[in-house]
Amino acid sequence: MQKLQCISPIDHSVYVERPLAEPPEISAALELAAGAQPAWARTPLAERVAIVRQAVMLMLDRRARLGEELCWMMGRPIRFAEGEILGFAERANYMADIAADSLADIRLPEKTGFTRLIRREPLGTSLVVAPWNYPYLTAVNAVVPALLAGNAVILKHSAQTPLCAEQMVEVFAEAGLPQGVFQYLHLSHADTENLVRAPEVAHVAFTGSVAGGRMVERAAAGRFIKLGLELGGKDPAYVRADADLDHAVAAAIDGAYFNSGQSCCGIERIYVHESLHDEFVERAAGIVGAYRLGRPDDPDTNLGPLVRAEAADFVRAQVDEAIAAGATAHIDPSGFAMDRRGTAYLAPQLLTGVDHSMRVMREESFGPVVGLMPVRDDAEALALMNDSEFGLTAAIFTADEQAALALGGRLECGTVFMNRCDYLDPALAWTGVKNSGRGCTLSGIGYEHLTRPKSFHLKHQP
Template sequence: MSKLQCISPIDGSLYVERDLASASEIKAALAKAERAQQAWKHTPLAERVAIGRQAIAAFAAREEQLAEELCWMMGRPIRYAAGEIRGFVERASHMADIAESALADIRLPDKPGFTRFIRREPLGVALVIAPWNYPYLTAVNAVMPALLAGNAVLLKHSAQTPLCAERMVAAFAEAGLPDGVFQYLHLSHADTEQLIQAPAIQHVSFTGSVAGGAMVERAAAGRFISVGLELGGKDPAYVRADADLAHAVATTIDGAFFNSGQSCCGIERIYVHESLFEAFVEQAVALVKHYKLGRSDDPETTLGPLVRAEAADFVRRQINEAVAQGAVAHIDPARFALDRPGSAYLAPQVLTGVYHGMRVMTEESFGPVVGIQKVKDDEEALALMNDSPFGLTAAIFSNDEAAALALAERVEAGTVFLNRCDYLDPALAWTGVKNSGRGCSLSSLGYEHLTRAKSFHFKTQL
């Protein structure tokens, strides 16, 4: 039987090993999910929500353990790892809070002699495919509302974070979720593709690369099932002339380098009005120099390794190409002793003299590097912000809310922030445009993608 191996980016050691599911195990899980969903969808919503809340509590009670496992599996510094557990609780709790209103029947105006309403029915069995970079946060976006809506869920996590799937399923089992309603499978890419084609699967939620999203669409083609795709981005920030400079620097730099830049909605390019450009760069560089690159299990570390050495070398090549094309690198990698070619440990980098002919300004980096480009006005900034195949989030920094709103309405992105970045408010729809994907999770709209509308038209007077 084939094995799944999680190699820790901290020291290259084997951290977790699991057997991949066999064909018979996959078939059994599907059959079990279908049977369980038939009863689960008829379970009163209040009971489903109560079980969900108990699962949240069971999950939160293991915060310290879960944070340490995250640290070792994907390399987030231990000082920050527990934040993802708390984020999971926030999102799951919000989706539980709004379930009754979001799933309520839609009542139409009275029409004499008729009863008319629209009901939201669960789709059936949902497959959630989650990535390693925010393994709990990305998974909960779909898992919690799918379950509360009455679906059964199969969770396939990244090979880098297999324990996350196991821990989530265990929390719901502890809460009393009926057996079979929520299961995990450790799968190969080929088996994942075949699973999408299984007749029992009625929804796929995928978070990952554009290539991975294309695979999901190919596998689901002709099945007429709903597919939600969150495929990353090259998210921009624009610092207007009237911005609070210190706040803009602190916020965008954190947005660019948190999680070592391994965030689909992290800031990857910054456009700064020419009147603030020099001061912005000076303060940004000074701030980045204070990062401590080190082992993720060291409480003093503020910048951990990338998930794999290959990922770090990819970013190194982007940086080196940009410098060869005329960019200026402001951080000497020698300041960060662990940085060396072929290592997952990569020094942060700030680049100026950049333009959109460079890969580092157009191609997703997913690492600790950011390019800062000078602009003369809103129109130039807007053109550059929209000059991307991605459109997940964008951030504007300004003290003029009306001007920012007028600009935000023209930005091609699923979410536009003012004076913040890199955050998901679970009350808002999480969605993207262009190569950042399609579909929607979180908010009341997220439930729409995990249910189907069924109309009831009763003639009550003959």
């Protein structure tokens, strides 16, 4: 029997071990979902909403335990870990708040002799493939609206965070969700690919790498099912000459280094107007140099390890190559006692003298490093921000909202921020362009991707 092992980045111990699902178990889960979904779809929406709200309350009640598990599974500092459960609650409750309006029939203007409407029907069974970096926040984006729309859900979580899937399914069952409507499976990559091909699956929501997204598209080719793909990012920030420098430094640096930089919408490139560049670098280096890198179960730690030693080595290689090509490192790694090659512990780094020929400015780093470049004006900043294969979010720090709107209209990304970054507002559509993926979660628009329209054209008898 194949097993998954969650190796904790804290001490490289085996934190969780689980058997992978065998083909009979996978088939049984598909059959159970297909059998349970029609009755769930007929359940009044108010009852579905009530179950979701009860599940949210149960998640909040368990947030201390869930936060500790997150800390050990993926290395989130314990002081921040419970915040993910609060974010889960915010998104789930918002999607419940708007469910009635978002899923209501669309009534067309009256036409004599006819009744015309468009009904939003659930797709069937949704497969949600969730990652480890924000395991609850990424899963809730797809799981909760899929359930509220009347779909059954099968959740496949990363091998790094298997307890998240188990906890979510357990909580929803305790909240009263009927058996079979929401299940989890621990799967190998091959069986995940086979599940995408399964005829019982009508929708796939995948969050992960570009390579993983391509796998999903290949596996689903010719099936004509809906796919939501949230993939990589190399998100930029631009600090205009009129920006509040204190705020811009604090916000952009937090957006770059929170969760040790392991965020798809974290800031990985910063372009600063040349009049502010040197002061920005000085202030930013002061903040980054003061981080406490350590074991995430230590409440004083505010910068934890990366998820795996291999991930830390990847970022080190980007940094080393950039320095060899002429970049300047502003943080001395020797000041971080836990920084050791061959481990997941990596000192943060801030680089200047970088350009787009360097991997650290092109490839997704997914670690505690950011490169800064001075720019002359909006035009140069815009060109550099768009010079990427990714397009998830972009942040502009400025006092001029009209300038932000004008620049935002020309940015190739799914979300434009002004004076903030690295945040998902559940009222807004979460989407990306280019290699950041396709589809949409959250907001009322997100429900459109979890339902199909059915038109009713009813002619009255004479």
